[in-house]
Amino acid sequence: MEFVKRLQESIEKHSDHNVLCINGTFYTYKHFAVEISKIRSAIVDTIEDSEKLIGLVTNDDLQTYASIVALWLEGKAYVPVNPEVPFERNAKVFELTETKYVIDSSESSVYDDYQVIPSKELSNTEINLVPKEFSGDQLAYILFTSGTTGLPKGVPITFDNVQALVGAIDAEPTFNLEPSDRCLQMFELTFDFSVVTYLFPLLSGSCMYTIPKVAIKYFYIFKLINEEKLTVLTMVPSIINYLRPYFGEINAPDIRYCSFGGGALHSDIAKEWSDCLPNCKIFNYYGPTEFTVYSGFYPYHKETHTKAHNGIIAIGTPQKDTLYLVVNESNEEVGIGETGELCLGGPQITPGYWKNEERNAQSFFVREENGKSIRYYKTGDLCLKDDEGDFLYVGRADFQVKIRGYRVELAEIEFHAKSRSDKKVNMVALDITNSLGNAELGLAIESEEFDTEYIFDHMKNVMPSYMIPMHIRFIKEFPHSINGKIDRKELKKHFDIH
CATH class of the missing domain: 2.30.38.10 (Luciferase; Domain 3)
Structure with a gap:
């Protein structure tokens, strides 16, 4: 498998470069190679060759990243679980995948019913980064997202899928990481965006900067941009909403690339953010977990490439x-x-x-x-x-709701509400069920309370009456999922209209 072979070559070639900065501590590719080899040796000694799906507890440490590469060198898939998620849900993921083995770098593992490889307690061994021969249709990972039935929904991705992603990004002439790049890795390893934020730096010999699990994400990113002079950012758009109050303090000429995905990128904040990054190319990527992270992008530029619909930047080609x-x-x-x-x-x-x-x-x-x-x-x-x-x-098709028999797109309501507001705050339109079982519209505003009469006057001028929200709630801080997306389900709980 070509990209796995390239990982071996990159790790060997860049042995004296830093691979990771975790909570202020730097690790070199040589450190990384040692940990990969120790874990790989334990995999070979402990796990039968026929076992392909291996659980991985996603701690923020060198051993967790090394475990991914060690599994790939052996042609096995990782099944990641977040240690901060309830044990029952993680056990359900392992039950669905019939996982028997778990790699865990925690000081003490809670996975007593599984055979655990304690990746921080392994003995030294010879460095061995040569990949096994295996078929590209074997799985590289399975990520579980929330399912409508209450059961987590598994998305398996093969080595061939990942190879196709690598080939597509390699073919893009405007994007080219270098060994000197300092790259943000802000994502939990159970979130598909993490795949691009660890894989491409590793293939290029670059250094990744992670976010400690206890840190306030947006504030730590602000600190990394200022103190570590990051050059490559990959983020969900919601992060820059939180950074917005600091835009006046951010002047980051070192940043070469900034990629967004995992949510709608709004044109007003994209322009303001672009002003903070004078030498940066900004990409609005699009792609679901089911299509191996990225499927295409739009090269946003505040003067030449500003296509948008309802204030949301285009997803391009x-x-x-x-x-x-x-x-x-x-x-x-x-x-x-x-x-x-x-x-x-x-x-x-x-x-x-x-x-x-x-x-x-x-x-x-x-x-x-x-x-x-x-x-x-x-x-x-x-x-x-x-x-x-x-x-x-x-x-979203599921954000398109029926109100009084009319089909309504919630993004359009949000666009018109924001376009007239003189406050730069998040606004989310929601469909809420009343006591009669009918759908009504609500508008959640992430702010202290302020007068919205002029916003609603504008909306009444540009939209039919059935599209005007009947309920409004001011919420100091919107709830977010672990992946940084606004949690609409939780937001709805603020609207009690029974």
Whole structure:
């Protein structure tokens, strides 16, 4: 597998470079190679070759990152679980994957019912980074996201999927990491964005800077930008909402690349953020977990590339070997400028949800194109393609609600509310069920209370009455998921309209 071989070569070549900065402590690629080899030796001694899915407790330490590479060198997949998540949920993940072995760098492991490899207590061994021979259709990892039935939903990704991602990013001439780069790694390893924020620095001999689990994320990032002079940032857009009060203090000429994903990037804050990074290329990436992190991007520039819909920056064009298809409810392609659901095809597509045939039947379909059968994934994202071939994000299909029989896009309400507000604050439109079981609209505002009459006057001028929120709540700080996305489900609990 080419990218695994490249990992070996990069680790060997950059042995005197720093690979990780964890809570102020630096580790070199030589340290990394030693830990990989110790863990790999324990894997070989402990785990049968037939066991391919290995649990990994995602602590913020050298051994956890080394475990991923050690497993890959052996052609095995990691099944990550966050130690801060309830044990019962993590045990359910291991039950679903029939995991018997867990690699755990914790001081004491809670996984007594599994065979644990305590990765911080292993004896030294010879450095061995030569990958085994294995097939690309074997799994590289399985990530579990929340499922609608209350059971976590597994997304398996193969080595071939990851190789296709690496090939697509390599083919992009505007993005090229260097060994001297200092890269932000802000993501929990159970979140798919972490794959690009550890894999590409490792392939390039760059250094990653992680966020301690106890730290306030946005404040620690501010500190790293100022003190460590980071050069590459990969973030969810919500982080810069929290950094906004500090924009006046941020002048970061060292930053070369800043990539966003995992949420809608709004044009107003993108422009302000761009002013803080005078020498930076900004990319708005798009892609779901089911398509191996990234599927395409838009090269945002505050003067030359500012395409947006409802104030949300475009998602641009698909990357190498990826196909975008916008369809109606019958999976038929819609015309230019028409809104439909975005579907993705190509070599990065997951083999399918883990042991979930019902969900697979809903989320994937095959379409004949030019004599070939192309398998597509239905993203649940509403998009449209413009005359120039760029794709514009309209909103989530599940954020499109029926109010009094009318179809309403929540992102449009948010856009008009923000466009007139003189306060730079988060606003989220929500559909709320009243005591009669009917859907009504609410607007959550992340702020101390202020007069919103002029905002609602504007909305009444530009939108029909059924799109005007009937309920408003001021919330000091929005709840977020562990991945940094606004937790709409929790927000709804602030609206008691029974």
